[in-house]
Amino acid sequence: MATNAISIKSDAGLSAALAGDSMSGFEELYRKHYRRVYSICLRMTGNVAEAEDLTQEVFIQLSRKIDSFRGEAAFTTWLHRLTVNQVLMHFRKRSVKSELTTDDGEMPDSIDPDTINPEAMPIIDRIALENAIAQLPPGYRTVFVLHDVEGYEHEEIAKILSCSSGTSKSQLHKARLKLRRLLKQRAEAA
Amino acid sequence: MVCNQCQEIISDYIDGSLELGEQVRVERHLADCEPCRAVRDDLLQIIHFSQKLPLQSPSGAVWARIQSSIEAERPAGLRFRFKVWIARLRDRHFDMSIPQLAAGALALAILVSVSLLALRRGDPPSADMADGQAGLSTNLLSSTDLQQMEQRINELKETVDQNKVAWTPELRVTFDRSLLYVDQSLIECRRELGNNPADPISQELMLNAYREKMRVLEEFARF
Ligand SMILES: [Zn+2]
Numbered sequence: 030m031a032t033n034a035i036s037i038k039s040d041a042g043l044s045a046a047l048a049g050d051s052m053s054g055f056e057e058l059y060r061k062h063y064r065r066v067y068s069i070c071l072r073m074t075g076n077v078a079e080a081e082d083l084t085q086e087v088f089i090q091l092s093r094k095i096d097s098f099r100g101e102a103a104f105t106t107w108l109h110r111l112t113v114n115q116v117l118m119h120f121r122k123r124s125v126k127s128e129l130t131t132d133d134g135e136m137p138d139s140i141d142p143d144t145i146n147p148e149a150m151p152i153i154d155r156i157a158l159e160n161a162i163a164q165l166p167p168g169y170r171t172v173f174v175l176h177d178v179e180g181y182e183h184e185e186i187a188k189i190l191s192c193s194s195g196t197s198k199s200q201l202h203k204a205r206l207k208l209r210r211l212l213k214q215r216a217e218a219a
Numbered sequence: 220m221v222c223n224q225c226q227e228i229i230s231d232y233i234d235g236s237l238e239l240g241e242q243v244r245v246e247r248h249l250a251d252c253e254p255c256r257a258v259r260d261d262l263l264q265i266i267h268f269s270q271k272l273p274l275q276s277p278s279g280a281v282w283a284r285i286q287s288s289i290e291a292e293r294p295a296g297l298r299f300r301f302k303v304w305i306a307r308l309r310d311r312h313f314d315m316s317i318p319q320l321a322a323g324a325l326a327l328a329i330l331v332s333v334s335l336l337a338l339r340r341g342d343p344p345s346a347d348m349a350d351g352q353a354g355l356s357t358n359l360l361s362s363t364d365l366q367q368m369e370q371r372i373n374e375l376k377e378t379v380d381q382n383k384v385a386w387t388p389e390l391r392v393t394f395d396r397s398l399l400y401v402d403q404s405l406i407e408c409r410r411e412l413g414n415n416p417a418d419p420i421s422q423e424l425m426l427n428a429y430r431e432k433m434r435v436l437e438e439f440a441r442f
Pocket of ligand 1: 222223252254255
């Protein structure tokens, strides 16, 4: 057989050569999922540097565990769950007080009818919303991001955070009201 | 129902998790209360836009950091890869068609680039990386060996230059391209060895680049 031992017919040959330690396959996986993973981290932490560190940590974890998850249908769900857990672990390490177990004394916003200004609507633009989410207290932010941004159900959130789904619901409600107030403040300041 | 009661459960109302009786009472209140309607509308907007937030991208440095962490964790994998590449270079068959000749040189160029890239990016390879199969020592590239090879290369080059005038254009292009690839590899190896003279992988790649150049010239000297 007078053939090259190295296949260079296509890029596939090169990637096959690289596949010795599956790095090229892993890069593909990264390209496919990194933005979602990063977005979850960014919105949960509200901080670019922390989100980048966490994204890095998630994919390193993934590389350690990847072999057991090859071909699994629920991979994306699992990866997002891994991401959320990574962020929560980070909160615990940083000992960020989560308001999930104890109420932090912040009263749910209620509406003073005199300050309502229907002309100020709509209160939302995307950047303002991102900023307001970043300003939420971490406990509120976690539940809000999981439920309203990432689409988790209260039962799932309760499991992830080891709380009751009633707690998850009330945190979400407070988070939404707080966001509303932050957005209104910004709209009025503008 | 008063406003406070309404706003207390407005999220549940929006999420559709109220019982029918309560839902009706909220709706009745909303029909008559503009401030509560405003809260509902704001929250609906917040929820709506939150579901549609675009994905964000981290800086490109994140992937580089991930990659080097993973490779640092798997030095064995990296070592194995170098061994495979080097073994492949060494075991290549020598009788090839014209396109295969060029392919061989291109393969070398790719391997040298990729290897040196990985080398710079990853852990500095340890000396045991290459010596398993080849019994290499750090004075892999003794100057007499290099001189001998360079002399042989020059002889072959003369022969080729004499024959070249009679070649077909296709053969000439193939030859020039092959030599270009090999010379690029030699330049890269030389640069790497300039930074890191004792590095066994770079030495091995350099040696292979020389062998490849000799091989290319030997093959083409026959035409
Ligand atoms: Zn009302």
